[in-house]
Amino acid sequence: MLNGNEWQHSLPDFLITSQALLAKSEECLCHLELFINDKDAIECLLSTLFTLSHEADALSLESIADFSRQIRHLLALASPHTSLQGDALSTLRDCFALLAWQLELVDTDTGILLLDDSEQLELLNTFATIVGFEDQLASAISPTRWPTALTLKSEVAPESIAASRIA
Numbered sequence: 001m002l003n004g005n006e007w008q009h010s011l012p013d014f015l016i017t018s019q020a021l022l023a024k025s026e027e028c029l030c031h032l033e034l035f036i037n038d039k040d041a042i043e044c045l046l047s048t049l050f051t052l053s054h055e056a057d058a059l060s061l062e063s064i065a066d067f068s069r070q071i072r073h074l075l076a077l078a079s080p081h082t083s084l085q086g087d088a089l090s091t092l093r094d095c096f097a098l099l100a101w102q103l104e105l106v107d108t109d110t111g112i113l114l115l116d117d118s119e120q121l122e123l124l125n126t127f128a129t130i131v132g133f134e135d136q137l138a139s140a141i142s143p144t145r146w147p148t149a150l151t152l153k154s155e156v157a158p159e160s161i162a163a164s165r166i167a
Contacts, residue, residue, distance in 0.1 A: 011108060014055055018103050021048045025096050032084055042079045045092070046072055052099070063113045064102060067120045071095050074124065078131035091127045098123060 028044040035041065049072035056065035075092070082088065098119055106113050128134045 008108075010059055011106070011111065014059055014061075015103060015106075017055055018052060019100075021052050022096055022100050022103075024048055026093075029089055029093050029096070032089055036083055036085045037079070042075070042084065046076060046079075049075070059111060061106060061111060061113070063115070063117065063120075064099065064106070067095075067099060067102075067117075067124075070120075070124055071127070074128055074131065074133055077133050078127075082131040082133075084131075088127065088130045091123060091130060095123050095127065 025045055025048045028041045031038055031041040049068045053065045053068035056068060102113055102115065105115065
């Protein structure tokens with residue numbers, strides 16, 4: 001855990017990294033508009049969300065970390081089974097826009113984000129419904145935090161993804 005001084009020095013770096021990650025995610029979303037279900041673009045989004053959640057965890061920015069993990073979880077479940085286009089991409093873009101907005105609102109002195117999670121939950125519910133995983137929504141938004149060390153989708157055996165969809 002970082003002390004106050006370390007945290008104050010780390011936050012600006014995190015915000016710069018986050019902006020770069022969010023810009024990269026926008027490129028991936030644009031690529032998916034042109035090439036539906038492009039595996040490289042989906043992997044890029046998953047990797048970006050993983051990195052963002054990991055970096056946010058390091059600074060104890062739980063709301064940002066959890067929302068990133070929840071989006072990543074639903075995207076990882078949906079991507080092999082669902083065509084990511086139209087409303088699904090629009091909702092993903094809204095999720096990334098909300099992340100960007102919330103990053104701007106993090107108090108630079110305390111690291112606190114004084115917002116409720118209703119908009120996050122609404123976007124997660126919308127995305128889960130669009131991609132047909134509303135039954136997985138409860139596990140994605142459970143109060144139990146997702147482990148930071150989730151493997152990238154390419155490192156997960158297909159049968160484990162299928163098993164998580166059935167569970």
